[in-house]
Amino acid sequence: MVATRWGLATVERRSTTEHVLSELRAAIIDGRIGPRAPLREVALADAFGTGRSAIREALSALQQEGLVVSERNRGTWVRELSCDDVVDVYRAREAIETAAVAAALERSSYDLSLLRAALHELRTVCDRDGMRSPSQALIAADIDFHRTLVALAESQRLSRAHEPLAAEAQMLLNWHPVYSGSDYVDDHQQLLDAFEGGDAVAAVREHLRLSERLIVAVVETYSSRLRVVDDGAATATTEEADR
Amino acid sequence: MVATRWGLATVERRSTTEHVLSELRAAIIDGRIGPRAPLREVALADAFGTGRSAIREALSALQQEGLVVSERNRGTWVRELSCDDVVDVYRAREAIETAAVAAALERSSYDLSLLRAALHELRTVCDRDGMRSPSQALIAADIDFHRTLVALAESQRLSRAHEPLAAEAQMLLNWHPVYSGSDYVDDHQQLLDAFEGGDAVAAVREHLRLSERLIVAVVETYSSRLRVVDDGAATATTEEADR
């Protein structure tokens, strides 16, 4: 290999579509685009400086991931998640994450160091950003911990199945701040401990059910609030995202 | 609702892309297209009588589902599943299906009639097609039974997560015939019985592990056979699928 001998990195070659896709996905998940915001093809094409094809492909991918909804000849919007959706996301997460942990435990040779690293990252971000309302980075670290958890099962397809759920959960947390920073670290520390001297499966289940309850409570109040000022809020998020 | 009052069905309006997508997916899953077969955009566009856009969108959707692979500027092919893939598919199925059953049991109010219907369909198809090598219809009924199983959890997202695994499993069974017809019915009857007086979760786990072993054995011999006559077999399947 000449490239390795000369220490040359292979040039990163991403297609336009991939670039648009990851950019849009990140913006939605981080909450920079906000629920119900319209995703117009021509506007996005202008913004990214590409043709509509790339945008269309990215949008249809996002639709498959469940992050946006689109209606024929009417357009695409960032999906708004209802209370029922929150419950469904967490039920599905519970199913997949507990199954993944069970599979990892069954094999009895799993690598906890990755999990420890994820926890360490969580702690670092928490220390940096303080105890106030959780930052995007903290939420991302939270979700990454759970990704790592699923990865313990060492099943490519299980991780793939988990991915859209992780994205939706991250989106939810960014729209509806719940935890305080310290809770994040403590909860996940407990989770890690359960691997060493406890019932990890049950710990994961409890962790998720607790989170579900917290978020449902917040989303319920949010939805009722939204229902009152419906149009106002909708257009507000629209303009903000259209910028 | 006037439509419901008059018993009128809403006219089915499928976009070109959806049509192409479902057609291609069915062809791949049923084994009519075969592994490694190339999926050329222009050829498919001519065949379907559409432009390339519809084909491209359908292909990228199939890629997300994991049914095809494509390389930049080189094209798209039906994905060939290795032994490791078989194991991964069945591990992931085990995780999701057992979790789904556990979730259904936990709620303690689940509707077994759908499952009975699926079993009945399985039996009907088996009687019609005889005991010889399982037909496409029988395999489809098998997989439908498992879809119904997951649906017991009544989680939209869990079913969505299961869907690509179901598709890959069906594809595998069609490429590598394993069971005889009667085995199909008996095995799934046992599964249903376990809901009424046994450990359904364990039953599903055992069922899937048995299937995995059987298929792995077949795929192993198939791959080694393929490795000998590699080029010949590859071009053969190519031409057959190109027809």
Place this chain on the structure above:
DNA sequence: CGGTTGTAGGTTGTCGACAATCGAGGGAGG
């Protein structure tokens, strides 16, 4: 003859134009 470079053929990547479709709003009729 080994290895490199140029070239040709075929496939996908990207784009802009035009058609199909939808919803909003105005105007006529009751």
Place this chain on the structure above:
DNA sequence: CCTCCCTCGATTGTCGACAACCTACAACCG
């Protein structure tokens, strides 16, 4: 005032043309 119809603007659906790219093979050089 209400209802229906029609038109209009906006958005997506579809298509074909052209560019970028990759592979294989031929030509070339040492």
